[in-house]
Amino acid sequence: MKESSGMKVVKFGGSSLADAEHYQEVIAILNADHERRIVVVSAPGKRSEKDTKVTDLLIKYATGTFMEARKALNSVIERYRAIANDFEVDEEAFRPIKQYLVDLPDFEYSSPEAQLARFKAAGERLNAELLAVVLSKVGLTSRFIDPSELGIIVDGDYNNAVVNRGTYQNIAKKRDQLLETRDLLVVPGFYGYNKNNEVATFSRGGSDITGAILANGFAAEYYENFTDVDSIYSANPKVIKNPHPIDEMTYREMRELSYAGFSVFHDEAIIPAIEGRVPIVVKNTNHPEAVGTSIVPEDEFNAKGPVTGVASSKRFAALYLHRYLLNREVGFTLKLLQILYKYNISYEHMPSGIDDLTVIFDRNQIDYTILPSLLTDIHDELQTDQLEWIDDYAIIMVVGEGMRNKVGTVDRIVSALAQNKIGVQMINQGASRISIMLGVRQSQVDDAVQYIYEEFFKKDGVESND
Known part of the structure; x- marks a missing residue:
């Protein structure tokens, strides 16, 4: 130091x-x-x-x-x-x-x-x-x-x-x-x-x-x-009324939350x-x-609870593609990236499963006039069974150093959303284990933030990390 x-x-x-x-x-x-x-x-x-x-x-x-x-x-x-x-x-x-x-x-x-x-x-x-x-x-x-x-x-x-x-x-x-x-x-x-x-x-x-x-x-x-x-808050005051002020947080918590809308x-x-x-x-x-x-x-820093803050952003869009045995084809992702390179498009995240892959984009970086030809090229080159552009897409970041040593945080998030009939389009936990990224519909993102906030800041009878 x-x-x-x-x-x-x-x-x-x-x-x-x-x-x-x-x-x-x-x-x-x-x-x-x-x-x-x-x-x-x-x-x-x-x-x-x-x-x-x-x-x-x-x-x-x-x-x-x-x-x-x-x-x-x-x-x-x-x-x-x-x-x-x-x-x-x-x-x-x-x-x-x-x-x-x-x-x-x-x-x-x-x-x-x-x-x-x-x-x-x-x-x-x-x-x-x-x-x-x-x-x-x-x-x-x-x-x-x-x-x-x-x-x-x-x-x-x-x-x-x-x-x-x-x-x-x-x-x-x-x-x-x-x-x-x-x-x-x-x-x-x-x-x-x-x-x-x-x-x-x-x-x-x-x-x-x-x-x-x-x-x-x-x-x-x-x-x-x-x-x-007066301080940085655990959630956007425009979404959560009188959110808990954060007394202390880490550099990387701030970075993770800034990505998803902390301004x-x-x-x-x-x-x-x-x-x-x-x-x-x-x-x-x-x-x-x-x-x-x-x-x-x-x-x-000493974490006082599993979650420090919840942030969300509506600036995203997503491309969902499905093809059976996708995971067995060598070079599948490379072909997709080459197409994106051809159109000069960068991507934010690319979570995948056995037969599915979702590519998340910053909507500000997309020229929508080229979207039809982009999707045609992807379908023709990759022979997708299903290809869907999702413009109504938002990302939520749930961030906290306390997650690393706490079992069940993901379960609590998903359960809170499921009980309130909010579907999760994508979920991804970062390698640092201090952040969980969720993809939801834009129309549901504010409600989703509300339910996650209530789960970690109200349900246990506390309004803070202390």
Whole structure:
């Protein structure tokens, strides 16, 4: 395990930085704990349900017509100006923020994709610059740090980048120098620089990734991720009324649940923290006194029950095929994969039986115009007895470290669903033995989550894992 530097990286999401009122809450949080040294920020989010996120305005600025772009530019400037005015930031200090926005179209770009990435990243960059000015103004000496100064290098697409592993060494080399003062270091999330020194952004929600990268590189004691919920819950509050809050969970439980719809974290966000073994704490900007949820390594966790959480997602579709003696044909699966490759389609899971095989897809990856020819090719090549495309498909993940040492968890899940007349299309337990994946009809998924939740969190007379 890395030696901790005794400091904390804190990340504030867009809802936590939407306006001056939320800035005040951030200031109070930083004042309350002076070990919070590295501050990662998102672009300002929505101030109300009908509001527009700054990132969306910047996309319109980059891609809209002349009039649309001009309107978006003015809207972004006014968002930052409103915050600056409430803290009496003078025009001289605000001018660089406005000028950067005005100058964005004049940068030299190698491609439209490169241009879009820099425009999008401006939301985080300028919010970090403004927050650093405001913090210093209220007595918290702060410094804006661009990702280039930290050596955050990325690979891949301009608008779907991944961190280059050399980044961690770059940060570690500068760590002591950067921390030797008591300045708060304010870092924009969401982007880094590629080998050509061009801005490239992580996928949407990528400020979480930046926070985890810095927690790893700085060997932080904790990575605190401030959002707009008191904790991570054992089920979706839109499906389960007042679900049990999770006090503590493991990295891999979080990853499993994120896959099936837990939206507190960007799906890839915690990987750098996992690799650096930095505990993550999810807290609420509006209620920072709440305990929140800690996400810790497996060897530092004691399960208090078999199930930690139940998540579901309706973004899936499935292909069911049946052929007698399927299991005896050498190369059957290879032929199927070659057809999928021909159509440039990736799959998520492929559970199989003796005569049956189900292929599960992310519906967002399917071009439905090619579906008829895809199914024809599969039938002709594999000579299937039955072939069915199931568009009404959903996946449920039942996750808990406690499953590994508990007999009968699968029986309890299936029994709870069977008693309520919900058929299970597919069931698969992962090799780690901490997750059970179920396939059900979309029309039944919310009810299924309800019955599973009741089985593990209510039936025994408890509402929690304790």
